[in-house]
Amino acid sequence: MDTLPIRIIDKDFNLLAEIDNYESLIFIRRFYKVGEFELHININKSYTDKLVDGNLILLGNKLNKVGIIMHRENTYDQNGEPTDTLLIKGPTLKGLCNRRLMVPSNGGYDSFEGSQEAIMKYFVEKNCVNSIDISRKISNLLIAENKNRGIADKWRSRYENLADKLTEIGEYANLGWDINLDFNNNKFVFDIIQGRNLTADQELLPPVIFSVNFENLKSRHYIDSSLNHKNVGYCGGKGDNENRLIQQVGEVSGFDRIESFIDCSQAEDVTELKTIGNQKLDELKKIKSFEVGIIPYGSFNYELDYDLGDIITAQDKNLGVTMNSRIIEFKEIYEVNGFNLEAIFGTNIPNLLDKIKNMAKQQFSTAITGTGGNAITNIDGGSFV
The missing domain is CATH 2.40.30 (Elongation Factor Tu (Ef-tu); domain 3)
Known part of the structure; x- marks a missing residue:
């Protein structure tokens, strides 16, 4: 396969240019997380003036391979001198969900109970498509029909990044998500991806x-x-010190048992406390x-x-x-x-940014609930999530 032509369009789906003579393009697709791209092209080539912030790049006719331009710079050589090479970077179209926090409408937590697919689509609906604050709506974004994939579940959130939350739910539910182009209707379409079982252990499809x-x-x-692995969690709910509600999740014993304290101070009852605890313990798997x-x-x-x-x-x-x-x-x-x-x-390998985000999320959660003070004082010990 030679270099794949890219088309440049604006957010209203107007075709601005087509380029097929760039130097290199790296396009990263991710099942759970937001992907990204990086384009290198000589600035003297045609249509590089269209490679500007806010425009989109489309790989050939692949409606599931779309990037949002958010970075433009001239690169420098090893002597620090500017070159004619233009560097263009940005997230895939899934990055639209990075632009929203999960804002509750009642001042508390925004929660939803249903299939895991329905939960993910509910949060996108509330924060991107039909938000109470019309300034938060993303023009031309729609949500595909709900097929209720995944098991019955319950999730809640308060001012977390939407894309991060979708990643968290997806990794727990084994469901991916994406935003594709619908050129026929000039829409961006959010949907869930499940994937096929192509293993050697099954006989329904040709194995890969x-x-x-x-x-x-x-x-x-x-x-x-298993350096950061934990398999038993003591989940702390509402209350302080000896009055704090504690529940255990995980049943491993003996030498293989690795314990952690999990702050679940947003939980309303014992059932929800265990649900949130299991969800957070899953983040600490091998x-x-x-x-x-x-x-x-x-x-x-x-x-x-x-x-x-x-x-x-x-x-x-x-x-x-x-x-x-x-x-x-x-x-x-x-x-x-x-x-x-x-x-x-x-399995995704957590990087430094993932760890910083997780620490900040826990500190914010503790601050807004006013409980679980130990989660802040002990977080440097590495046993709190």
């Missing part, structure tokens, strides 16, 4: 197995870590991740035989590893000399 032995992998990096370079059109064809969110079988006989894993990220790399594809199977 990635292995060095099958010559469909070029490189691999395997991580199996990390199993396989980062690989894929031969995209070898034994299996990318986006046809397998795609983002599908569950596949990954093998490495040299490492003694066989795992059925969800594809949670693709990095598409388009350059003059060809196309490369990298993928992550398994």
Whole structure:
């Protein structure tokens, strides 16, 4: 595959230009989190004046591969001198949800109970589509029909970032989400992604197995870590000190038991306390991740035989590893000399930004509820979430 043409459109779907002679493009699609892109192009080429903040880039005719331009700069060489290379960056269209907090309408917490898909779509509806404050509505954004995927659940929030919350719910529910273009109706469409089971253990669909032995992998990096893992939580609800309601979640015993205190001071009752505790304990699960370079059109064809969110079988006989894993990220790399594809199977690896966000969220939660003071004083110890 050669470089893929990109079309530049504005937020009202007007086509501004088409470019096919850029130097390189990296486009990262993520199942749970917001993706991103990075474009390098000589500033003297045609239509680079259209690559400005607020415009969108569309990869070919791929309506699920759209980025929002939010960064433009001239790069510098190793001597610190400016070059003619223009760097354009931004999030995928899912980044629209990064622009909203989850604002409750009654001054307390905004909560919803139903299928996990319905919960995610409810929060988008309340904060992006039909917000009480009309200035918060995102023009042309609509929500696809609810198919009630996922189990019955209950989530609540107060002034958290919407995209972060959708990621949190999605990782717990094993549901992805995306925002695609609908050119026929000039709309941005929010929907849930479930993925297919393509593992070697099932017989309904042709299995997809990635292995060095099958010559469909070029490189691999395997991580199996329990350094930050916790499997039993003591969940603190409302109240202070000895009057605080505490409930346990998780049933592991003996040597394998790893305990944590979980601040759930926003919970209204014991049932909700345990629900929130289980949701937060899930964030501390073991990390199993396989980062690989894929031969995209070898034994299996990318986006046809397998795609983002599908569950596949990954093998490495040299490492003694066989795992059925969800594809949670693709990095598409388009350059003059060809196309490369990298993928992550398994679990998201928290980075420093994730940890900072989590700490800030807990501090904010404690501040607005006025309970759980220990969550602040002990958070540096690493055992609170």
